[in-house]
Amino acid sequence: MLHKPTLRVIKILELLQEHKDGLNITNISLLSKISVGTLHPILQTLLKLEYLKLDNKNYILNINLSINSDFEIIKSNMNKIAQELKQSVQLGILKNNKVYYLHKCNGNSKIILKTTIGDSANLYATALGKALLLNSSESEIKNILNTDFVKNTEKTISNIDDFIKNMKELKKLNFTYEIGEFDEDFACIAVAICKANKIIAALSVTILKFHYNEKIQEQILSCLNKYKAIIENSINNY
Numbered sequence: 507m508l509h510k511p512t513l514r515v516i517k518i519l520e521l522l523q524e525h526k527d528g529l530n531i532t533n534i535s536l537l538s539k540i541s542v543g544t545l546h547p548i549l550q551t552l553l554k555l556e557y558l559k560l561d562n563k564n565y566i567l568n569i570n571l572s573i574n575s576d577f578e579i580i581k582s583n584m585n586k587i588a589q590e591l592k593q594s595v596q597l598g599i600l601k602n603n604k605v606y607y608l609h610k611c612n613g614n615s616k617i618i619l620k621t622t623i624g625d626s627a628n629l630y631a632t633a634l635g636k637a638l639l640l641n642s643s644e645s646e647i648k649n650i651l652n653t654d655f656v657k658n659t660e661k662t663i664s665n666i667d668d669f670i671k672n673m674k675e676l677k678k679l680n681f682t683y684e685i686g687e688f689d690e691d692f693a694c695i696a697v698a699i700c701k702a703n704k705i706i707a708a709l710s711v712t713i714l715k716f717h718y719n720e721k722i723q724e725q726i727l728s729c730l731n732k733y734k735a736i737i738e739n740s741i742n743n744y
Contacts, residue, residue: 511623512581512609512623514538514540514544514548515548515552516577517538517540518534518538518540518545518548518549518552519552519557519567521534521537521538522534522558522565522566522567523567526566526567527564527566528561528564528565528566528567529564529565530563530564530565531545531546531549531563531565534549547624548624549565551624552565553565554601554602555599555601555606556568556601556602575741576701576706576707576741577608577609579737579740579741580597580609580699580709580737580741581597581609583733583736583737584611584709584733585611586733587611587613587709587711587729587730587733588612589613590729591711591725591726591729592613593613593711593712593713593726594610594611594612594613594619594711594712595610595611595613595709596609596611596619596621596634596709596710596712597609597610597707597708597709598632598634598635598638598707598708598710599638599707600629600635600638600639600650600705601626602626603629603650603651603652604626604627604628604629604635605626605627605628605632605634605638605708606625606626607621607623607624607626607627607634608623608707609623610622610623619692619712627688628655628656628658629650630651630655630662630663630669631658631662631663631684631687631688632684632688632694632696632710633682633683633684633688633694633695633696633708634682634694634696634708634709634710635708636672636673636684636696637681637682637697637698637705637709637710638698638705638707638708639673640673640676640677640680640698640705641698641700641704641705642673644670647666647669647670647673648666651669655669658687658688658689659687659688659689660690661684661686662687662688663687680697681695681696681727681730681731682695682696682697683695683696683723685715686715690715691714691715692712692713692714692715693712693713693714693715693717693718694710694711694713695710695711695723695726695727695730696708696709696710696711696730697709697727697731697734698734699734699737699738699741701741701742702742709730709733709734711729711730713726
């Protein structure tokens with residue numbers, strides 16, 4: 507079954523691609539058949555993520571819509587990961603020094619995650635955020651994280667030097683993880699998605715912290731890497 511909130515986002519982006527000069531919220535509502543009340547938070551999120559810009563009350567597309575093709579490919583494979591692992595899978599991108607959540611698949615997991623589509627989180631506290639920085643140099647990381655570190659939990663990294671040290675270790679693994687750093691009850695494993703040798707997004711799987719062990723890590727990582735390869739092969743060859 508197709509995910510209706512995601513379909514709304516795609517419909518809005520495709521509609522604005524057709525109207526290069528942009529549309530106001532009333533016209534978007536009429537043409538998309540999405541209520542203004544439902545549209546408003548979606549448009550605000552797309553503005554914040556810089557997919558749209560606002561010009562005299564008109565929303566104008568601010569990206570190349572090839573991202574839509576990438577998104578559909580990634581989303582389809584996320585469903586397969588969630589079904590195979592029976593765990594929650596999330597998609598994140600780097601915007602404005604944060605990780606933004608673009609999509610989520612719950613699989614058969616009974617875990618209820620705090621994050622929802624459109625939410626943002628600190629890069630240094632999440633496996634997704636760390637995965638998005640895997641190709642970044644030390645100076646680039648310092649520039650991106652030129653901010654105060656806020657602790658989500660007692661295990662959250664609290665300064666740039668410790669984060670740089672953590673990233674050096676994770677780069678050797680070529681995947682990222684955190685255990686109780688974002689939420690004290692959960693652990694997360696993530697991999698980066700690359701297009702033309704550039705990280706464009708990251709995928710993560712979240713499990714209860716007390717379930718985390720080397721065997722589970724290996725199982726999750728094997729599945730993530732399998733679909734990472736499928737996704738990257740697809741988005742780099744169209």
